[in-house]
Amino acid sequence: MLKSLLYWIYQKRWLLVAIVVGAALYHLPYPEGISKDGYRTLILAIMVVILIISEAIPLPGIALFIAVLQVSFAIAEPSEVAQSFMSDAVFFIMGSLMLAVAIVRQGLDARLTLMILTLTGNRVRSIMWGFFVISLLLTSFIGEHTVVAMLLPVALTLVRSTSEEKDDVCDITKLLLFAIAYGSIIGSIGTPSGGARNAIIINYLSDFGLAKVSYLRWMAYAFPVMLVEIPLAGWLLSRAFKPECERLDGAVKKLKSKVAEAGPLTNQQILAIILFVVIFLGWVFFSARFGLGVIALAGVFLYLAAGLVQWQEINQRTNWGVVLFFAAAISLGVQLKNTGAALWVAQQILTATGGLLEQFVLAQYTLVIAFTAAVANVMSSSATVAVLGPLFMNFGGNPVLLGLATAVSSAFGYLTTVGAPAGMIIAATGLVNARDFIRVGWRITLASIAVLVLALLFYWPHI
Amino acid sequence: MRFLVAIRSSTYSEPTLQIGSAIANAFSADLSVVYVGDRPKELLSGGVHLARDALLNWEINHPGVDVLRWAYRRLQEWKFLDPALEQFDPTNLVQDTDRVRVILPHLHGEKIRLIFREGDPVDQLRKETEFRDYILTIVGGGSRKRLTRQLVQFVDTSILFVKNFDPDWNYKLLLCVDDSQATKRAVVFGTRVAQHFKAPVDLLTVSKTQRFGKGYRGAAQWAQRYMDRMQIPYEQHFKTGDPATVFAESAGTDHIIIMGKSKMNPLKAFFKGTKPGDTVLRAYGPVILVR
Numbered sequence: 001m002l003k004s005l006l007y008w009i010y011q012k013r014w015l016l017v018a019i020v021v022g023a024a025l026y027h028l029p030y031p032e033g034i035s036k037d038g039y040r041t042l043i044l045a046i047m048v049v050i051l052i053i054s055e056a057i058p059l060p061g062i063a064l065f066i067a068v069l070q071v072s073f074a075i076a077e078p079s080e081v082a083q084s085f086m087s088d089a090v091f092f093i094m095g096s097l098m099l100a101v102a103i104v105r106q107g108l109d110a111r112l113t114l115m116i117l118t119l120t121g122n123r124v125r126s127i128m129w130g131f132f133v134i135s136l137l138l139t140s141f142i143g144e145h146t147v148v149a150m151l152l153p154v155a156l157t158l159v160r161s162t163s164e165e166k167d168d169v170c171d172i173t174k175l176l177l178f179a180i181a182y183g184s185i186i187g188s189i190g191t192p193s194g195g196a197r198n199a200i201i202i203n204y205l206s207d208f209g210l211a212k213v214s215y216l217r218w219m220a221y222a223f224p225v226m227l228v229e230i231p232l233a234g235w236l237l238s239r240a241f242k243p244e245c246e247r248l249d250g251a252v253k254k255l256k257s258k259v260a261e262a263g264p265l266t267n268q269q270i271l272a273i274i275l276f277v278v279i280f281l282g283w284v285f286f287s288a289r290f291g292l293g294v295i296a297l298a299g300v301f302l303y304l305a306a307g308l309v310q311w312q313e314i315n316q317r318t319n320w321g322v323v324l325f326f327a328a329a330i331s332l333g334v335q336l337k338n339t340g341a342a343l344w345v346a347q348q349i350l351t352a353t354g355g356l357l358e359q360f361v362l363a364q365y366t367l368v369i370a371f372t373a374a375v376a377n378v379m380s381s382s383a384t385v386a387v388l389g390p391l392f393m394n395f396g397g398n399p400v401l402l403g404l405a406t407a408v409s410s411a412f413g414y415l416t417t418v419g420a421p422a423g424m425i426i427a428a429t430g431l432v433n434a435r436d437f438i439r440v441g442w443r444i445t446l447a448s449i450a451v452l453v454l455a456l457l458f459y460w461p462h463i
Numbered sequence: 464m465r466f467l468v469a470i471r472s473s474t475y476s477e478p479t480l481q482i483g484s485a486i487a488n489a490f491s492a493d494l495s496v497v498y499v500g501d502r503p504k505e506l507l508s509g510g511v512h513l514a515r516d517a518l519l520n521w522e523i524n525h526p527g528v529d530v531l532r533w534a535y536r537r538l539q540e541w542k543f544l545d546p547a548l549e550q551f552d553p554t555n556l557v558q559d560t561d562r563v564r565v566i567l568p569h570l571h572g573e574k575i576r577l578i579f580r581e582g583d584p585v586d587q588l589r590k591e592t593e594f595r596d597y598i599l600t601i602v603g604g605g606s607r608k609r610l611t612r613q614l615v616q617f618v619d620t621s622i623l624f625v626k627n628f629d630p631d632w633n634y635k636l637l638l639c640v641d642d643s644q645a646t647k648r649a650v651v652f653g654t655r656v657a658q659h660f661k662a663p664v665d666l667l668t669v670s671k672t673q674r675f676g677k678g679y680r681g682a683a684q685w686a687q688r689y690m691d692r693m694q695i696p697y698e699q700h701f702k703t704g705d706p707a708t709v710f711a712e713s714a715g716t717d718h719i720i721i722m723g724k725s726k727m728n729p730l731k732a733f734f735k736g737t738k739p740g741d742t743v744l745r746a747y748g749p750v751i752l753v754r
Contacts, residue, residue, distance in 0.1 A: 002728075002729045002730065003729040006730065006733055007589070007617050010613075052506070055504065058505060059506060097509060100510075107520075109517065109521075145509065145510025145514070148510065148514060149513045149514040149516075150517065152514050152517065152518065153520065153521035153523055156518065156523050317512065317513060318509065319512075322506060322509055325506070380504065380506050380507060383506060417504075418504045418506075418507065420507075421507045421510040421511075422510075424503050424504060424507035424508075424510065424511055425507075425510050425511050428503050428515070428526075429518075430472075431526075
């Protein structure tokens with residue numbers, strides 16, 4: 001009995017830590033300059049961050065915890081909490097998760113393979129660049145996990161056709177997998193539909209009355225940053241691993257013949273592509289009016305109506321817990337802003353640095369970007385934006401630029417397996433490990449931070 | 464009788480699987496091989512599952528299934544399983560609540576089970592041993608302090624830690640005898656292993672002081688009588704010092720240490736550790752802790 005209790009306590013230690021920290025802060029004298037609601041929201045945010053990082057309870061549990069404590073702490077009325085749980089960003093997350101299922105099941109990966117190999121030829125480094133650039137371009141428009149799910153089997157089949165012994169093709173494998181993962185991560189910066197984090201910041205900017213950022217306006221800010229990162233990150237990646245051989249003639253031939261068995265594009269596949277183009281055009285031209293989320297949901301509707309995917313498949317393969325979690329995290333972010341908690345924390349940091357951050361804009365930008373990137377590598381990008389977005393928008397500078405910088409830098413999850421969905425997916429193959437992420441990731445992280453800081457200083461203010 | 468072997472990769476788990484199959488043979492026990500892999504972070508798990516579905520369409524299996532296939536082939540090579548049996552079918556999987564089982568139709572209900580799980584190793588092994596009634600759990604490692612202590616304390620079976628395993632099996636047995644409740648079970652277990660592998664036995668009793676109390680002497684005498692009765696050749700030793708250190712030093716690399724699992728107060732064991740746990744951490748070779 002005692003042993004079981006001890007085991008439970010050990011397993012749930014971070015939940016208990018979160019509760020103890022929360023209870024202690026709740027009963028301590030409240031600091032000056034922050035409202036009661038704001039301070040309680042801050043306590044809730046601290047508890048939630050502990051729970052997200054430790055995964056002490058399932059994600060939907062954290063979502064429910066946020067809802068219950070917002071009401072119990074008297075931060076907001078029940079109906080207000082319920083309303084704040086649903087927004088266009090949540091619709092977008094829901095829609096993009098469902099679209100991922102619909103797109104992946106179309107079997108377009110074989111077509112992509114042919115396209116990549118036709119463009120690159122058989123040289124390993126060319127193939128790496130092919131995977132890197134294609135995943136980068138695709139993730140500008142489709143969620144990164146969708147792209148990785150389509151390209152990963154192709155890369156692994158190519159590697160396995162080269163040698164059955166994993167050790168013989170260890171560096172080729174890593175080179176191709178990181179090309180897909182990092183290409184997808186960098187690509188997701190370029191457009192609002194690249195990732196949930198972008199939709200969350202657009203939502204915050206709109207809800208807080210700061211700016212309405214359209215699809216094309218986002219691209220004007222972020223796409224050039226992405227373009228600069230392509231050669232830089234690709235070059236750094238290509239130097240990180242030394243492929244065991246120069247060419248993959250046999251493997252490419254085998255793969256091409258395997259892909260050729262699939263035959264020409266089916267009507268269903270053509271329709272799937274047309275529908276996706278329609279969705280994309282909808283995002284570009286109508287998201288300002290209808291919102292990214294509603295258009296994503298319209299896309300899912302079209303796929304369902306056309307019979308390209310069954311609801312059962314979507315229902316089974318969509319992680320609804322993640323949708324619930326982001327609904328709660330965004331609700332918490334909104335409360336951090338509304339109660340003044342985010343402003344208070346930002347002011348404390350600015351005061352603690354003795355006005356240094358206000359005087360030297362370079363230091364301010366570097367701190368925002370580096371801190372967001374660091375937290376994203378622990379907590380994952382979208383969760384980081386949901387919590388840090390409201391904070392950094394109050395950091396004294398231009399809130400729109402700081403918000404955008406937070407979203408873009410949260411994509412720099414190159415250092416760990418949990419920083420981005422793409423990293424997690426390639427790590428789950430068991431063919432790359434945490435050390436590999438650090439080995440390649442630190443250079444690309446530093447380069448990405450430098451590029452973004454320069455963009456913030458010299459490019460973004462002029463748009 | 465069922466034994467559980469926990470494996471993690473084809474590169475590092477071969478000794479664990481080899482000793483596991485040999486011991487299971489010695490006891491005519493059924494063997495379950497469980498692969499315990501990392502669980503993807505929940506926030507990102509949707510993408511991982513989507514990618515795994517896509518990989519299956521290209522006939523690329525979950526890495527855990529590949530490791531289990533490797534284990535299956537190895538067991539056939541070592542003749543633990545009939546080499547003439549059908550090949551492993553990686554698509555024949557059954558999802559239980561929190562584990563996946565590979566179906567082996569030709570071996571239904573017999574000798575071998577292949578399972579994969581994802582998550583914290585201690586938690587998953589604990590759940591697996593709660594799911595089925597295992598006598599012995601066989602794991603690799605035994606060098607990481609926190610993991611070893613947790614396995615010793617929270618997995619409610621006997622445990623074999625496979626450290627620096629010699630595949631030629633040039634082992635003697637070191638039976639650690641003291642006044643603890645589990646000593647008798649450890650001696651009986653050790654005797655069975657000694658009989659099967661025809662391994663010489665050393666009985667060792669260690670006291671922290673120069674004086675060997677009544678309990679220690681009584682236990683040593685009982686072990687001696689049991690060895691005589693089972694006609695196992697043995698040598699008996701009495702030494703003084705820190706028990707965990709003396710057991711590890713006396714065993715060296717050419718003994719398998721067999722000792723009882725501690726019945727110490729769980730709270731004390733959690734914070735201070737136990738003699739068996741410390742012995743595992745200091746040992747240079749395999750250690751069996753008998754529950």
